[in-house]
Amino acid sequence: MKLLNKIESQKLDSLAINEYGLSESTLMESAGASVISLTSNYIQWDAAKVVVLCGTGNNGGDGFVAARYATLMGADVVIFIVGNISHLTKISQAYKAIVEKMKIPIKAIQKAEETYRFLEDADIIVDALIGTGLTSAIKGEKAKLINRVNVSSAIRVSIDIPSGLVCDSGECNGLAIKADYTIAMGSIKRAHVLYPGCEYCGTILVSRIGIPSKADEFCKTEWVEKKDIEEMLPHRMKIGHKGNYGTIGIIAGSEGLEGAGLLTACGALYAGSGKVHLLVPGEIALSITGKVPEIMVSSIGEKNCFFVSDVEPVLQKLKSYNVVALGTGIGRHLQTQLFVKELLLKINGTVILDADALYAIASLHISLKELPGQFILTPHVGEFARLINKEVVEVEQNRIEWARLYAQENQVVLVLKGYPTVTATPLGEVFVNSTGNPGMATGGMGDVLTGVISSLYGQDMELDKAAVAGVYMHSLAADLLAEEKGVGFTASEVAEKIPQSRMLISEK
């Protein structure tokens, strides 16, 4: 499903009107009606005491329509118009006139207090104060009202966006309606999925409001759902053998970080790779060999980390692999950084770059677009901030657009890990992941992900799809563990859950 920002949301509405001939009032009618129809499985509207809070923009217009449908469902409705009534949009005025003719009680208020008695009695509060049209921080009476609504025991239903959230960032400085249900109009918006907005939305229900699905094709940001991944995953043939499912080469590890490569290798194994090879520095090879019998360990050189002199023997090995994962646990020794640089100059195929390989790229200013290989990078926000020479806070203010820019400029696939993990492609598309949980904030998670993505690429998926599907599958595995254990599961356990996650994705 497309993930819209404010401008894209307005563009979608205007395309629906100007290209498809839908009228603004048809859209508003559908929007208001869907507030009741989409929630009726969860909320009892019949005989409920309902307060509808309408702003003076079109979000308020949706509120007038919702008030009518709630009344038709048997609810006892009262409407408050909040704000300067002379600002009421024309179309909202028309819908206001209808509820007035229906004799639904309606009052324009100046003071928040005028609503308090009704809010206390309400079973349901419909929030139609502000949608995408928020212009600045909310103050005064509207702020008072929002705080009051948030302490009410009623079910809170927000139309389009919980009032107070900034559409494009999900920010609100602690002042927004805390909805139980949010009905997103047209498509899901950034405020619904970015932090902290996602904490204010409750259950999100999307209403297409009758807009044809092709109308949103212009939007290059996608909210990734299970069905998208299901379509991407390769079919496993009955007569397939291990040679059909990829040979993965993992270049990993250094003294003190021996386990990282094993985690990456396990990620690849559990994601279904045919063969997994792990290349480690000679001094640590013995401590790793045989730990996981299915993983073939090769000892490179004689040191406790990779040296430039290891490039040639590594290149010899790489000839028989479909894809290479480089970086987990290799450390930051200058020789290792130079090893990364030399290797990247000579690799022609596909490389998944993670962890200390990203450190080397940033510190030696390696220009990826001038190299012969094709790349997927999997940084967390700290690693990414170093790559683009920005502060972490700056990246977090707009992780979607930073990721998009980097992937386009460097012609790579970029997986920016965090909440939410976003995958950007060289064509400027961004896929925002919908799975994952806070229990994943523990060592080794990223190492496993690198293995999963490498594995899917080795199973014949395209570069960008391997990244998007790998991210989804890995975080879904963690969600399965969170259901069982809450917090405190390990990266190894996530690797072991990958088959179950894959099975769940493929289930109809």
Ligand SMILES: NC(=O)C1=CN([C@@H]2O[C@H](COP(=O)(O)OP(=O)(O)OC[C@H]3O[C@@H](n4cnc5c(N)ncnc54)[C@H](OP(=O)(O)O)[C@@H]3O)[C@@H](O)[C@H]2O)[C@@H](O)CC1
């Ligand atoms: N276009 C379409 O075809 C469709 C549009 N649709 C719907 O329209 C919505 C967008 O409508 P929009 O653009 O009219 O803005 P909207 O969200 O109502 O906000 C304006 C209101 O907010 C208020 N307000 C703003 N900032 C404020 C602040 N800092 N502090 C306090 N108040 C503030 C502002 O107050 P004022 O400035 O007038 O005093 C005014 O009351 C969209 O989210 C969706 O629900 C659907 O029906 C589908 C079809």
Ligand SMILES: [K+]
């Ligand atoms: K709202």
